[in-house]
Amino acid sequence: MTTPHPQPADAHPQPADAAIVFDRVGVHVLEPSSDRRPDEAARRTVLTDVTCTLTEPTVTVIGANGSGKSTLLQLINGLIPADEGRVVVDGLDVADRGRAVRRRVGFVFTDPAAQLVMPTPLEDVELSLKRLVRDRRERRSRALAVLDELGVADLAQRSVYELSGGQRQLVALATVLAVDPAVLVLDEPTTLLDLANREKLRGVLADLVTRRGVRTLLSTHDLDVAHDAQRTLLIHEGRLHADGAPADVVAAYRAVVAEESRAAQGPE
Numbered sequence: 001m002t003t004p005h006p007q008p009a010d011a012h013p014q015p016a017d018a019a020i021v022f023d024r025v026g027v028h029v030l031e032p033s034s035d036r037r038p039d040e041a042a043r044r045t046v047l048t049d050v051t052c053t054l055t056e057p058t059v060t061v062i063g064a065n066g067s068g069k070s071t072l073l074q075l076i077n078g079l080i081p082a083d084e085g086r087v088v089v090d091g092l093d094v095a096d097r098g099r100a101v102r103r104r105v106g107f108v109f110t111d112p113a114a115q116l117v118m119p120t121p122l123e124d125v126e127l128s129l130k131r132l133v134r135d136r137r138e139r140r141s142r143a144l145a146v147l148d149e150l151g152v153a154d155l156a157q158r159s160v161y162e163l164s165g166g167q168r169q170l171v172a173l174a175t176v177l178a179v180d181p182a183v184l185v186l187d188e189p190t191t192l193l194d195l196a197n198r199e200k201l202r203g204v205l206a207d208l209v210t211r212r213g214v215r216t217l218l219s220t221h222d223l224d225v226a227h228d229a230q231r232t233l234l235i236h237e238g239r240l241h242a243d244g245a246p247a248d249v250v251a252a253y254r255a256v257v258a259e260e261s262r263a264a265q266g267p268e
């Protein structure tokens with residue numbers, strides 16, 4: 001799909017070739033097998049032959065545990081390299097323009113502990129801004145503004161250890177948003193959130209898309225959240241099994257689960 005999307009007046013400038021392209025992408029992992037010597041590792045396929053071009057501002061990825069969703073997302077900024085094929089973000093091949101890609105793409109991990117390294121939320125967001133904003137006072141006011149945007153400014157000076165999982169998740173998102181990414185990739189961002197915070201996050205993401213022109217790509221097990229997108233991908237056993245409107249892809253997912261459950265019960 002290559003339909004251009006209108007941009008709001010104060011939107012993040014998107015290049016003419018704004019798209020995330022997966023071109024026959026495969027990822028394999030080496031799995032040491034118990035009955036072999038450790039150096040004779042078996043190669044297991046995690047993703048295979050994934051091809052799609054994502055131009056929509058909002059895309060969601062669904063699929064069973066272990067199907068390959070996180071791996072797919074981590075290919076986008078080179079956290080996991082593709083063993084086959086190419087991943088291209090806004091015209092930049094991740095394999096040789098990784099640094100430029102990472103400047104465009106913000107990644108929010110499922111586990112906020114992967115992102116929070118400082119004693120307080122404020123210091124964590126300031127750390128993100130260090131490369132962009134030299135003036136300390138400016139850095140502080142921008143960090144507070146982002147925390148405020150996510151409704152967690154009151155936690156700015158608290159110890160990270162005093163925060164709930166959901167609060168940490170919002171702070172982790174703040175550290176990424178602070179540097180104003182053009183593309184925001186989120187791996188199961190609502191897993192740790194209660195209903196109120198889940199709704200808040202959905203609102204924040206919708207607002208980022210319409211007001212800031214950020215494009216979002218997120219994986220989720222929450223089928224309500226999956227419907228928030230213009231396009232949904234279903235990853236099943238490492239393959240792109242369905243791709244299209246969220247309602248259609250969710251229906252395809254239900255069909256896969258029903259078929260697997262029938263097969264597990266065996267012949268009648």
Ligand SMILES: Nc1ncnc2c1ncn2[C@@H]1O[C@H](COP(=O)(O)OP(=O)(O)OP(=O)(O)O)[C@@H](O)[C@H]1O
Pocket residue numbers: 029030046063064065066067068069070071072
């Ligand atoms: N570095 C690795 N070494 C070995 N196996 C790996 C590695 N990374 C991922 N895998 C395996 O690849 C498969 C896909 O993992 P991935 O995390 O992408 O799944 P997922 O769809 O995000 O699952 P979940 O919904 O449970 O988070 C899993 O079987 C996982 O164990």
